[in-house]
Amino acid sequence: MQPREFHDGAEDGLEALEPLNPDNIKTFSDLLGAMRKTAFGGRRLGEAYEVLSAMIEDPDCTVVMTLSGAMTIAKMGRIISTMIDRGMVNVIVSTGALIAHGLSESVGKTHYRHDPGVSDEELFQKGYNRVYDTLEMEANLNYVEHVVAQTLKRINVDQPMSSELLTREVGKTLVDEHEGVGILKSAYQKNVPVYIPAFTDSEMGLDVATWAMRQNLDQARSEGKGGDRGVLRALYNYRPTFNPYLDLNSYTEKLLSAKKLGIFTIGGGVPRNWAQQVAPYVEIGNLRLGLDVKPPRFQYCVRICPEPDYWGGLSGCTYKEGISWGKFIPAEEGGRFAEVLSDATVVWPLLMMGLLERAGKKRQSS
Numbered sequence: 001m002q003p004r005e006f007h008d009g010a011e012d013g014l015e016a017l018e019p020l021n022p023d024n025i026k027t028f029s030d031l032l033g034a035m036r037k038t039a040f041g042g043r044r045l046g047e048a049y050e051v052l053s054a055m056i057e058d059p060d061c062t063v064v065m066t067l068s069g070a071m072t073i074a075k076m077g078r079i080i081s082t083m084i085d086r087g088m089v090n091v092i093v094s095t096g097a098l099i100a101h102g103l104s105e106s107v108g109k110t111h112y113r114h115d116p117g118v119s120d121e122e123l124f125q126k127g128y129n130r131v132y133d134t135l136e137m138e139a140n141l142n143y144v145e146h147v148v149a150q151t152l153k154r155i156n157v158d159q160p161m162s163s164e165l166l167t168r169e170v171g172k173t174l175v176d177e178h179e180g181v182g183i184l185k186s187a188y189q190k191n192v193p194v195y196i197p198a199f200t201d202s203e204m205g206l207d208v209a210t211w212a213m214r215q216n217l218d219q220a221r222s223e224g225k226g227g228d229r230g231v232l233r234a235l236y237n238y239r240p241t242f243n244p245y246l247d248l249n250s251y252t253e254k255l256l257s258a259k260k261l262g263i264f265t266i267g268g269g270v271p272r273n274w275a276q277q278v279a280p281y282v283e284i285g286n287l288r289l290g291l292d293v294k295p296p297r298f299q300y301c302v303r304i305c306p307e308p309d310y311w312g313g314l315s316g317c318t319y320k321e322g323i324s325w326g327k328f329i330p331a332e333e334g335g336r337f338a339e340v341l342s343d344a345t346v347v348w349p350l351l352m353m354g355l356l357e358r359a360g361k362k363r364q365s366s
Contacts, residue, residue, distance in 0.1 A: 028353040029361075041340070045347050048302050048338035049354050055262035055300035055336075056088045056355065062258035064298075066275045067094040068267035068315075070131045072102035073111055074345050077183055079352050084186040086359065089264065091254060092187060092194045093275040096202020099167065099183065099194065100144055101136060103204075106174055106182025107147060109140040141203050147173055148207040162246035163196035166204070193254070195247050197274035212240040252278050255296040262300035266344045268307060268315025276327045283326060299329045301337045304344045 009016065018037040025031050029049075036046025055061055065083065072080075080102070083089050105111070112128075112135040123130055127138040151166070151173045171188025178185070187194050199205045255261060255278045265272050279295035286293060307316030319337040322328050329335035340347055 027357050029357045032354045044340045048340050049351055051300055051336045051338040052302045053358060060259040061262045063089045063262045064091045064275050065089040066265045066271040067098050068269040068271050072098050073131045073134050073136055077102045077105050080183050081181055081186040084190050084192050093271040094196055095271060096196045096199055096204045100203035102183045103144045104140040106180050107178050108180050111136055145207045149211050152211050160241045160243040163199045164193050164247050164250055167194035195251055198270045208240055261296055261298045263298045265303040267305050273314050279326045297329045299335055303339045306341055306343055
């Protein structure tokens with residue numbers, strides 16, 4: 001048995017860690033930079049800040065932000081709209097629920113803290129919808145439906161609709177008729193497209209469905225078919241002109257035209273998978289249709305999600321796993337990855353404050 005060799009880390013080119021010294025930390029960006037030189041979750045957050053900063057500051061990079069979870073009910077909506085306003089993101093892919101609850105906030109409605117002493121049965125009777133420790137009033141969502149209906153009255157619903165079209169037009173309604181800050185308002189003003197892949201799995205999807213049903217009911221009654229059979233026929237034969245492939249191909253076109261790609265993911269779920277599937281989509285098109293299009297792959301990648309990878313779900317899968325699907329550029333070819341296994345409401349505000357400070361310093365020095 002050969003004797004052990006006791007190496008010195010510096011001689012082997014290892015990166016030295018440093019104690020996190022509070023005396024040297026004056027700002028959020030100082031803190032995040034110092035955390036990168038520590039260990040465990042703190043190091044992961046510091047690395048996320050480093051990669052996210054590089055992604056946002058790269059002038060050639062188109063940044064896609066994917067959103068899932070009840071982030072707007074959790075009061076993270078202003079962070080999202082600020083990232084849009086400051087040009088930190090160029091495309092958004094989200095769950096419909098997150099956007100709908102953000103709409104509630106945009107039109108001046110309020111979310112409330114849940115009293116754990118009040119039962120869910122009582123909450124239902126009072127029209128309160130609980131999301132963990134927070135309440136969304138059903139009356140809020142009814143008002144959101146009013147905003148969506150206003151929008152649908154204005155657009156040409158005889159043409160096929162998409163989530164990109166609807167979110168843009170709802171953003172215009174907010175600009176024209178509401179003073180509050182909001183995700184869709186900022187997206188409309190900054191020309192940032194918002195895609196909702198699972199559109200019918202959301203309050204907005206149900207709003208469009210009931211709006212279409214109302215049109216059919218009104219038509220049935222105007223034609224003298226207002227009896228029970230006429231009403232049932234109108235209810236079960238409505239056909240909203242919604243085409244999700246308009247979203248898929250619009251999003252694909254945007255990624256194909258980008259010089260570089262970055263993805264910033266909160267949570268996982270459908271938004272994450274849908275946003276990442278363009279490279280496989282292009283590859284199977286090349287294979288099956290005889291095309292020769294370069295698949296767009298993400299170079300900068302930052303994910304905040306508490307889901308571990310060993311459950312086998314997409315929300316927890318690592319970027320390294322995604323390389324095997326052709327979705328990301330490997331580290332050896334310039335790919336930069338950071339993954340923080342944490343509740344986004346804990347670490348996202350820290351990242352945001354660091355980014356804002358960093359941007360402010362750059363403006364002052366220019």
